[in-house]
Amino acid sequence: MQKSSESIPHSSGVGKYADVNWDELGFSLTPTDYMYMAQCKEGLNFAQGTLTPFRNIELSPCSTVLQYGQGLFEGLKAYRTADDRILLFRPEENALRMKKGADRMCMQAPSVEQFVDAVKQTVLANKRWIPPPGKGALYLRPMLMGSSSHLGVQAATEYIFLVFASPVGSYHKGEATLNLLVENKFHRAIPSGTGDVKAVVNYSPTVKPLAQAKAKGFSDVLFLDSVTGKYIEEVSACNIFMLKGDVISTPATNGNILPGITRKSIIELAKNSGYKAEERAIPVDDVFDADEVFCTGTGVVVSPVSSITYQDKRYEYKTGKDTVSQQLHAALTGIQTGSIEDKMGWTVEIQS
Numbered sequence: 001m002q003k004s005s006e007s008i009p010h011s012s013g014v015g016k017y018a019d020v021n022w023d024e025l026g027f028s029l030t031p032t033d034y035m036y037m038a039q040c041k042e043g044l045n046f047a048q049g050t051l052t053p054f055r056n057i058e059l060s061p062c063s064t065v066l067q068y069g070q071g072l073f074e075g076l077k078a079y080r081t082a083d084d085r086i087l088l089f090r091p092e093e094n095a096l097r098m099k100k101g102a103d104r105m106c107m108q109a110p111s112v113e114q115f116v117d118a119v120k121q122t123v124l125a126n127k128r129w130i131p132p133p134g135k136g137a138l139y140l141r142p143m144l145m146g147s148s149s150h151l152g153v154q155a156a157t158e159y160i161f162l163v164f165a166s167p168v169g170s171y172h173k174g175e176a177t178l179n180l181l182v183e184n185k186f187h188r189a190i191p192s193g194t195g196d197v198k199a200v201v202n203y204s205p206t207v208k209p210l211a212q213a214k215a216k217g218f219s220d221v222l223f224l225d226s227v228t229g230k231y232i233e234e235v236s237a238c239n240i241f242m243l244k245g246d247v248i249s250t251p252a253t254n255g256n257i258l259p260g261i262t263r264k265s266i267i268e269l270a271k272n273s274g275y276k277a278e279e280r281a282i283p284v285d286d287v288f289d290a291d292e293v294f295c296t297g298t299g300v301v302v303s304p305v306s307s308i309t310y311q312d313k314r315y316e317y318k319t320g321k322d323t324v325s326q327q328l329h330a331a332l333t334g335i336q337t338g339s340i341e342d343k344m345g346w347t348v349e350i351q352s
């Protein structure tokens with residue numbers, strides 16, 4: 001790729017903040033100044049990437065990402081702390097997950113170092129788009145795609161690794177709690193499929209059930225396993241937990257579930273706070289009996305679920321004050337935003 005001739009990042013002449021109404025942020029794209037892009041040509045590793053102004057990219061109509069969905073994505077956030085530092089949350093985990101996904105999809109992946117460096121460069125280049133403390137985060141979307149042309153189904157021989165950024169607020173904007181609909185017709189993952197990697201092919205099939213649920217007034221869909229239809233798996237873009245007594249449970253990562261970094265972090269935080277944490281197959285009936293239910297993910301953070309509807313029956317859960325989900329939300333976001341000391345070594349400060 002050619003080095004961009006436009007002036008790059010941390011340039012003077014721009015104010016501390018971009019012109020954004022920070023109080024109105026939801027989870028939608030606000031294009032920012034720069035994106036990172038690196039290419040990998042036949043048989044070689046990824047070349048060093050460059051920052052270029054955020055723009056449309058050129059792809060052959062016959063590229064494997066467009067023809068056969070040979071693509072992966074990641075999602076992570078950069079937070080501005082109250083004392084004006086910039087923190088990433090466990091970015092190596094995203095890099096490792098992309099590597100795992102790349103192996104499943106026969107793709108060349110950037111190294112963990114290149115991935116994390118690309119994310120850092122993208123954040124710094126778009127520093128003025130990181131929301132003020134308490135107003136949201138700069139969401140980073142690393143992507144990996146097969147870019148060479150092949151008419152038959154096969155792995156590409158060339159790849160593009162790209163990272164763009166957008167300031168975001170709440171994922172389910174305007175919804176303090178989630179009302180989930182159990183989906184018993186469509187499934188998101190099949191055994192030995194790609195449910196446990198962030199492959200682009202996992203998401204378009206969820207659009208229809210999601211749209212149908214939203215049209216009925218629900219916030220999101222809870223998918224069941226595709227073999228028996230008896231066990232809960234996850235929500236369209238986040239993992240799910242239930243609390244019963246002093247035990248939090250979440251479906252085990254059996255190959256169908258996306259192994260969320262937030263999920264993994266919440267399990268550790270819950271254990272540190274004295275709760276028992278179980279990863280197991282959870283029959284949908286168990287959930288109806290829960291004290292609390294909540295979803296976890298980079299986008300949703302920790303979102304309390306106020307109801308789950310299954311076959312026209314609605315089950316309700318405790319939300320708000322004095323809930324375990326609220327306690328875990330505070331513990332997690334405290335670390336992510338730098339207001340609580342990070343004893344876990346999860347945050348990575350970006351030095352500008």
Ligand SMILES: *Cc1c(COP(=O)(O)O)cnc(C)c1O
Pocket residue numbers: 075198234235236237238239258259260261262263296297298299
């Ligand atoms: C990304 C994602 C999650 C959450 O993963 P995090 O690493 O916590 O952001 C959960 N489920 C699905 C289907 C996802 O795509």
